[in-house]
Amino acid sequence: MLEYTPDRRPTGGLRLPAHKEASTAQPIARGFVPRTLVLALQQHQGPPTTPVVRRGERVLRGQVVARARALRSAAVHASTSGHVRAIEDRLVPSVHAVHRTRCIVIDADGEDEPLPPGAGSAWPEDPEKQLKSIRDGGIVGLGGGVFPTAEKLGPQTPCKVLIINGVECEPYISCDDMLMREAAAEIVDGALIMRELLAAPECIVAVERDKPQAIEALLEAGRASGDASLRLADIPTIYPTGGERQLVEMLTGEEVPSTHYPSEIGYICQNVGTAFAVHRLVRAGEPLLSRVVTVAGDGIARPQNVETPIGTPIGELIEFCGGYRGDVDRLILGGSMMGYALPNDEMPITKGSNCLIAAARTEVRQDFSERFCIRCGNCGTACPARLLPQELLRAARDNDHALLDEFGLTDCIECGCCDVICPSHIPLTEVFRNAKFAHARYQRQEVFSAETQQRFRRHEERERADVQRGKDLQDQIRHEVETDEPARQQAIEAAIERARQRRSQDTDSE
Amino acid sequence: MRFDVAPGPHTAPIASVPITMRRVLYALAPAALAHVWFFGSGFAINFVVATVTALAAEAAVLRLRRRPTRVPLNDCSAIVTAALLSFAIPPLAPWWIPAFGAFCAIVVAKHLYGGLGRNLFNPAMVGYVVLLISFPAELTQWIPPRMGDLDYQHLAFLAHLSYSLTGALPTDVTVDALTRATPLDLVKEGLRSAQTYSEIRAGSLFGGIAGRGWEWINSFIALGGLYLLYTGTIRWQIPIMLLVGLLFPATLLWLFDPDRFATPGFHLFSGATLLGAFFIATDPVSAAESDRGRLIYGAGIGFLTYCIRTWGGYPDGMAFSVLLMNSAVPLIDRYTRPRIYGRD
Numbered sequence A: 001m002l003e004y005t006p007d008r009r010p011t012g013g014l015r016l017p018a019h020k021e022a023s024t025a026q027p028i029a030r031g032f033v034p035r036t037l038v039l040a041l042q043q044h045q046g047p048p049t050t051p052v053v054r055r056g057e058r059v060l061r062g063q064v065v066a067r068a069r070a071l072r073s074a075a076v077h078a079s080t081s082g083h084v085r086a087i088e089d090r091l092v093p094s095v096h097a098v099h100r101t102r103c104i105v106i107d108a109d110g111e112d113e114p115l116p117p118g119a120g121s122a123w124p125e126d127p128e129k130q131l132k133s134i135r136d137g138g139i140v141g142l143g144g145g146v147f148p149t150a151e152k153l154g155p156q157t158p159c160k161v162l163i164i165n166g167v168e169c170e171p172y173i174s175c176d177d178m179l180m181r182e183a184a185a186e187i188v189d190g191a192l193i194m195r196e197l198l199a200a201p202e203c204i205v206a207v208e209r210d211k212p213q214a215i216e217a218l219l220e221a222g223r224a225s226g227d228a229s230l231r232l233a234d235i236p237t238i239y240p241t242g243g244e245r246q247l248v249e250m251l252t253g254e255e256v257p258s259t260h261y262p263s264e265i266g267y268i269c270q271n272v273g274t275a276f277a278v279h280r281l282v283r284a285g286e287p288l289l290s291r292v293v294t295v296a297g298d299g300i301a302r303p304q305n306v307e308t309p310i311g312t313p314i315g316e317l318i319e320f321c322g323g324y325r326g327d328v329d330r331l332i333l334g335g336s337m338m339g340y341a342l343p344n345d346e347m348p349i350t351k352g353s354n355c356l357i358a359a360a361r362t363e364v365r366q367d368f369s370e371r372f373c374i375r376c377g378n379c380g381t382a383c384p385a386r387l388l389p390q391e392l393l394r395a396a397r398d399n400d401h402a403l404l405d406e407f408g409l410t411d412c413i414e415c416g417c418c419d420v421i422c423p424s425h426i427p428l429t430e431v432f433r434n435a436k437f438a439h440a441r442y443q444r445q446e447v448f449s450a451e452t453q454q455r456f457r458r459h460e461e462r463e464r465a466d467v468q469r470g471k472d473l474q475d476q477i478r479h480e481v482e483t484d485e486p487a488r489q490q491a492i493e494a495a496i497e498r499a500r501q502r503r504s505q506d507t508d509s510e
Numbered sequence B: 001m002r003f004d005v006a007p008g009p010h011t012a013p014i015a016s017v018p019i020t021m022r023r024v025l026y027a028l029a030p031a032a033l034a035h036v037w038f039f040g041s042g043f044a045i046n047f048v049v050a051t052v053t054a055l056a057a058e059a060a061v062l063r064l065r066r067r068p069t070r071v072p073l074n075d076c077s078a079i080v081t082a083a084l085l086s087f088a089i090p091p092l093a094p095w096w097i098p099a100f101g102a103f104c105a106i107v108v109a110k111h112l113y114g115g116l117g118r119n120l121f122n123p124a125m126v127g128y129v130v131l132l133i134s135f136p137a138e139l140t141q142w143i144p145p146r147m148g149d150l151d152y153q154h155l156a157f158l159a160h161l162s163y164s165l166t167g168a169l170p171t172d173v174t175v176d177a178l179t180r181a182t183p184l185d186l187v188k189e190g191l192r193s194a195q196t197y198s199e200i201r202a203g204s205l206f207g208g209i210a211g212r213g214w215e216w217i218n219s220f221i222a223l224g225g226l227y228l229l230y231t232g233t234i235r236w237q238i239p240i241m242l243l244v245g246l247l248f249p250a251t252l253l254w255l256f257d258p259d260r261f262a263t264p265g266f267h268l269f270s271g272a273t274l275l276g277a278f279f280i281a282t283d284p285v286s287a288a289e290s291d292r293g294r295l296i297y298g299a300g301i302g303f304l305t306y307c308i309r310t311w312g313g314y315p316d317g318m319a320f321s322v323l324l325m326n327s328a329v330p331l332i333d334r335y336t337r338p339r340i341y342g343r344d
Ligand code: SF4
Pocket: A372, A373, A374, A375, A376, A377, A378, A379, A380, A389, A390, A393, A418, A421, A422, A423, A424, A425, A426, A428
């Protein structure tokens, strides 16, 4: 495998304190078996799965508990053995927020009994079936986006480059780093499997430069694989170069158009964890049962990376890491920049949960007072989407939707760079997040009112036309009557006749 | 266990307005000390008067506008304005000169536009220009630097203070006897009366490159500017382009006719060139917002300054150039908007 350095500088971005030393000081902890599992039926972007187990039923590790629908879906498996306690609605963390969704709750029996060997289906020959097998294996994008992997590997768009994303630029998160160090060969193998599926002419593994051990391991594995076309790009350590759009720009110089996904212009990005999961599925027949989760922050007794069964309640995972230490100010799911704070630790780890931060007071912002924007422009310099956050801020606070469009609100990736660099401590990301909701609502209303207006206008036109037609008719009659003496006489007589009739009718009815 | 939630990003901010402003003050400190060493305590007196007036005016206006006073007052921006103004005012000035200048800067230039962050014009420069137009005589009372005139008698601190407060000078001294033209004045007048540049330069007020004393003060200002660049308090676009905008025409014309035009070195170390490049034009509020816009903004200020110095009616043109470019900022911003990622 060839190592190279892309000759582009990332747009914007920040060098941030990494906070990864503690969690990378020891190998990934394995063999953790939780007491409970909470398996959400929807852990991917797409329609929910259909449960196939009943209350009280015993399930084994690796057994499908919810089946994938045909497309844009991924099956859910029991990640340890136990009994189904309930199928009920629970709060579950998803990509951007907590939401309520149906879950299968399993009381684990601690035996961690797997399905009998050979129960899993073998890797098929036919590409169509291979995709189905990935869907049934429950594999989704493990970088946090949880997009069903099969959908991204389908034959829709010809793939120019398969990008294996091991950049992991966000502070605190180190699960990909540790996985690359410990399972580089498996990741390379998974990447090659995906490349074959995509018939991609090129495959680039991208890793941030601050992970020398991971790079070393990957190079070694690449060499061992004997595939000469694999390349490893070392990426400057700048947040958020690991974002899909940023990474595509960095590696290819091409920008992903605002209205498109990277895959639509031929760049397929897959996370290293996903590559590992594909390898497990294809070579060992094992579906996605666990993922590496970074447990970090000053508020945790033993920060580390843990191979965590999907569905483990967060509290149990924290317990496994020695519990909380000192005053925990916030419990954050995801990294410190794009993650969000959880209201409690009863929710489960899902396929998309890459990192858990128990943050002490000193690690997070405490003073929420803000000053006026001094137009210093730091935010614009830091913005990877090349927006002008200070202008967006003004437009958002004025509710000026035309300006919000012009300044590219929807192009904001909510990376938080502008926010942390702002000397006036304006919560820019929060403002933009809220503005996006308001803006979407406004646009819906706009569409609605445009439709209503159109309908109304058509209605009015019809009415006007009717009225006009009536007038024309009257005019015509009047005209005929006025120009034609006998007809006039006739009309007068007819009118007199009508009046007489009416009168006689009136008297009749009395 | 339950937790409080708060919006992300979940990290402490890495910059703050008071820290930025304080850094600016630190960066100005060496130049201020040099100023006092070369020109006497006048600078210190002016600075104190300007600071007190600026803070009092800011507090009063905030009170009038029914705004909280604590947060805006402790951001140090009023002190920065006062310091910049003090560098522009001659050391020998009655107390109401810095007071009036600071008052105009804070009340007219800053708060009538809505306070820090909303002002269209650079407050310190507005204050200075108002003074320059209203009290041209007082603003040209520059005194020579130490070592400029060898037989020159410098005023002691108390004499400075008493002149500032009451206008009284020691019995055997008059204002006329104290004041001298600045190097920029001399060059301008000299060239106008058909002296060659090298003849003018032979005068005792000149040092190695530019005016005696001024060279040093401006070197310290450049040092402060480098500190600001190094700490990331300012970015390079404005200062570098300002210097380019000024030195490029200066070099061209000087090469063309070294007798009739001052050297680029003289321009660099005279008047407000370096102060303007690193401290005045970089005021974020009144500058262009995008990096590209700032290139144009900086270059414009430099070029205008050169034009005013060479052909205009004032010996230095930094203040006017800054204000002119301030008024061009909305236009610059409109045409230098960065292209959004993924859009045409
Ligand atoms: S970083 Fe903050 S203060 Fe500076 S321009 Fe942006 S919003 Fe304004």
